[in-house]
Amino acid sequence: MYESPFVFSKIDKMFCAEHEAEYQQGKLQPFYYNPDKEIKLFHGDSLSILKKAPDTCIDMIFADPPYFGNQSGLVIKRNDGHADTFDTQKATWAYSKSINYQFEFHYTWLKEAQRILKKGATLWVTGTYHSIGVINVVLQDLGFKILNDIILHKRNAPPNFKGSCFRAVTETMLWAKKDSSGRTKFNYKTMKELNGGVQMKNIWEYWAEKNPFRHPATKQPIVLETAILAGNLN
Numbered sequence: 001m002y003e004s005p006f007v008f009s010k011i012d013k014m015f016c017a018e019h020e021a022e023y024q025q026g027k028l029q030p031f032y033y034n035p036d037k038e039i040k041l042f043h044g045d046s047l048s049i050l051k052k053a054p055d056t057c058i059d060m061i062f063a064d065p066p067y068f069g070n071q072s073g074l075v076i077k078r079n080d081g082h083a084d085t086f087d088t089q090k091a092t093w094a095y096s097k098s099i100n101y102q103f104e105f106h107y108t109w110l111k112e113a114q115r116i117l118k119k120g121a122t123l124w125v126t127g128t129y130h131s132i133g134v135i136n137v138v139l140q141d142l143g144f145k146i147l148n149d150i151i152l153h154k155r156n157a158p159p160n161f162k163g164s165c166f167r168a169v170t171e172t173m174l175w176a177k178k179d180s181s182g183r184t185k186f187n188y189k190t191m192k193e194l195n196g197g198v199q200m201k202n203i204w205e206y207w208a209e210k211n212p213f214r215h216p217a218t219k220q221p222i223v224l225e226t227a228i229l230a231g232n233l234n
């Protein structure tokens with residue numbers, strides 16, 4: 001995959017300015033606001049925040065929801081230059097849940113996400129084998145049109161610490177359109193140019209940067225940059 005110099009300068013319209021009054025009525029205040037770059041960040045439970053957003057106002061959604069894959073409460077010790085340890089016991093949201101709970105969780109936020117997307121707009125959602133199957137079914141049940149499953153290959157993913165099965169180096173990212181109506185923008189030429197003049201495939205390979213965060217699911221900016229450049233309506 002290409003190496004991009006693009007540094008998030010285009011995320012400047014996360015929420016629509018014309019609907020600002022409605023957000024205020026709903027008492028939804030950003031915790032970060034940069035008027036120069038028109039960046040607003042909202043922090044909270046997505047299940048309630050999304051409900052306060054107006055219909056059909058969002059150009060693109062990227063989500064990295066919980067995988068519900070932690071069954072052991074494992075404390076992972078790392079020596080690969082990333083965080084020293086990641087205490088999965090603290091991340092209670094990551095604990096495994098019943099299949100019913102998982103369906104309900106993904107159904108609730110994806111239904112709201114679908115409502116607020118503009119006609120023809122798309123959603124990118126990442127997951128591991130723990131979660132992506134449920135998400136795939138829910139997307140189809142809600143009437144999203146799945147455009148691609150993109151394999152994210154992290155070349156320097158950590159090893160399987162126990163040596164009990166294969167080393168997991170990929171995640172899946174589903175790219176889905178709000179529904180089957182409307183025209184979806186795909187910046188085909190830009191993707192081809194970024195990929196050295198060759199049509200870009202649905203396997204994106206990259207090196208994860210070393211980072212001080214304690215969560216191993218941290219997404220690399222290059223993944224979001226590529227998604228934004230590929231499909232943003234603006």
Ligand SMILES: C[S@@+](CC[C@H](N)C(=O)[O-])C[C@H]1O[C@@H](n2cnc3c(N)ncnc32)[C@H](O)[C@@H]1O
Nearest residue numbers: 044045046047064065066067093215217218219
């Ligand atoms: C798989 S991790 C994604 C980590 C992310 N890529 C990062 O670099 O921080 C799932 C994230 O979902 C968050 N989360 C879980 N339940 C949530 C909810 N109801 N609303 C908003 N965020 C939630 C967790 O706090 C966690 O940061």
